[in-house]
Amino acid sequence: MRTFYLLPITIALALFSAGCKKSTKADSSKELLSFKLEAALNQSFLKSDITAKQTDATFTLEFPFGTQIQSLIPSFTISGGTVTVNGTAQKSGASNQDFTKRLLYTVTAADGTQITYTIVSTIKEKEKVTVIPHLYIDTENSDPINSKDVYRNAKLVINGMGVYKDYEGTTKIKGRGNTTWDEFPKKPYRLKLDKAAELLGLSAEKDWILLANYMDYTLMLNAIAMKTGKLLDMPYTYNIIPVDVTINGKYAGNYMFTEHKEVEKNRIDVKDGGVLLELDSYFDEPYKFYSSKYSLPVMIQYPELADMAATERDAQFQAIKNNFTEFENAVYENAFPNNNYLNYIDANSLVRFFIVYNLCQNEELNHPKSVYLHQHKGGKYNLGPIWDFDWAFDYEGKYQYFTSYTKNLFWTGSKALEGTRFFSRFMLDPAIKSLYKTEWNRFKSEKFASLLAYLDEYAILIEQSQKKDYEVWKKGSGNFKSDVQKLRTWLQNRASYMDGFVAAF
Structure with a gap:
């Protein structure tokens, strides 16, 4: 009987023991x-x-x-x-x-x-920004900005569109330019802030410029020229930032925001006793002279002679004139280029200046107009900063852009003017031609692709702004992409022309 009663317990224990045995198969999970x-x-x-x-x-x-x-x-x-x-x-x-x-x-x-x-x-690729800052300018009593000489008081508000810092402050504003002010309905302006400020990421100063680009239906030409200067490492080349501008509640169009041409630490830094000269046939500055050999119209932009006492002013004026005369004489004399003329001018700055003017076909140096030279105390002249490419890109004499890309930079025969005779003379120096060839070939192989990429990016950036500008001013074909392609193709063809130009040296 005892065995009968123990049998269920024995079976249960056996089953329990069997259930407690672990599997010996290894886990295959590996996800x-x-x-x-x-x-x-x-x-x-x-x-x-x-x-x-x-x-x-x-x-x-x-x-x-x-x-x-x-x-x-x-x-x-x-x-x-x-x-x-x-x-x-x-x-x-x-x-x-x-x-x-x-x-x-x-x-x-x-x-x-x-x-x-x-x-x-x-x-991810760099996001293409397709919005540009918007400047809102409201003059006191909504007074019109109708003078290059008289400033209007105004309030300036900048909407940085999340790309740049916003700004709000007071300023003065007036017109600027020559042909661009006198003859065109879309006006360029100069701003003078009441207090120096960093605007759109640029170093703090009071004076700023708004370029209207009325002639330039691509709204890009000055930007392309300045980018070329920067790629050539030309000192004091201006920054160009496209902006929309509204004045007294009315949309004025697409503009280029840039620095004013002035001698300051953050601008043209020759405050060490240096000099800034402008060669310009308008000849409209108070302190100026015509050079003796080439009749170049030389205007003294710095030092600011008007702020000096008469004796100091006269001495400074004469010293600047004498130094330029020595330079010009060295270029003019029969011994050129086998003389000491390069003691007066930096060869690299000369060659890079020629490259940007030739690539962009800016023939204004023939007059000359808007040609700048800067000089540090005791140093050589340097060409630059470069400025004003409204009449470049094949516009000079034709009043159309991009029709030809094979025109020589320098005028010939009866068309040759004071600037032509002076600047073309440097191309008689084999050393300058050799340096020119080296610098161009370096730029073409290492930097030209970057210039084209900049052109493409700038076009994308201003596309919407250009549409609004066109609605107001009706400049261009009405097909912005087609206009941009004309510029791009012309620039590529001009670069090929430059290849052949230097190959012949």
């Missing part, structure tokens, strides 16, 4: 479930988390433009086993990796089987 980069673990490089997108055994990370990805710590989850990269064990939230490389993460299961996952990193 990479998620992969991301947490901002909290990468504070120096990331502003927000970046989660990889999975396609089969590939995880793709997309980083914002400009992100440094050489040393980041990822976070990941797996279904089991261990993780290695190139045989090195990886720990989520701790192991550092260089994401500039394609990474292979191997997940190994407990049973020794493996799956390798590929981590691919991409960086």
Whole structure:
């Protein structure tokens, strides 16, 4: 009887013992479930988390433009086993990796089987900004801005459109320019802030310029010229920022915002006792002289002689005139170029000046007009800063842009003027021609593509603004993309012309 009663217990225990036995088969789980980069673990490089997108055994990370990805710590989850990269064990939230490389993460299961996952990193292209700042100018009592001599008091508000800092302050405003002011309905302006300020990312000063570009239906030519100067490393080349302008509640059009031509630390920095001269046939500054050999119209922009006592002013004027005369005599004399004329002018600045004027076909140096030379105390003359390319790009004498790209920069025969005779003389020096050839070939091979890229970017940037400008002024064909393509094609053809020009040296 005892055996009868013990039998159910024995069977139960046997069944319980069998159920408690562990399986001896190893786990085969080896899946990479998620992969991301947490901002909290990468504070120096990331502003927000970046989660990889999975396609089969590939995880793709997309980083914002400009992100440094050489040393980041990822976070990941797996279904089991261990993780290695190139045989090195990886720990989520701790192991550092260089994401500039394609990474292979191997997940190994407990049973020794493996799956390798590929981590691919991409960086977004720089976002193309398609909005430009808007300047709102309201004059006192809505007074019209109708003089180049009389300033109007005004309030200036700048909406930086999230790209630049906003600004609000008081200013004075008047007209500026010669032909652009006297003959065209869309007027250029000069601003003089009541208090120096950094505007649109540029160094703090009071004086600023708004270029109207009424002749230029692409609204880009001065920007292209200045970019060329910057790519050529020409000192004191102006910054160009496209803006929309509204004056007394009325939209005035697309303008270029830039620095005023003045001697200051943040502008043309020759305050060390240096000189700024302008050669311009308008000859409309108070302190000026015609040179003795080429009859060049030389105007003294700096030092500011009007602020000096008469004796000092006369002495400074004569010293500046004498120095320029020595330079001109050296260029004029029969021994040129086998003399000391390069003691007076920097050869590199001369060649780079010629390159930007020739590439952009700015023939105004033949008059001359808007040609600047700066000189540090005791130093040589340097050509620049470059300025005023409204009449460039094949416009001179034709009143149309982009019709021909093979015209010589210098005028010949009866058309040759004072500037022609002076500046073309430098091209008689084999050393200048050799340097010219070297500098152009370097620019063409290393920088010209950047100039074309800048042209494309600028066109995209102002496209919407150009439409509004066209509605007001009706300049151009009405097809902005076509006009831009004309400029681009002309510039490429002009560069090819330059190739042949220097090849003949």
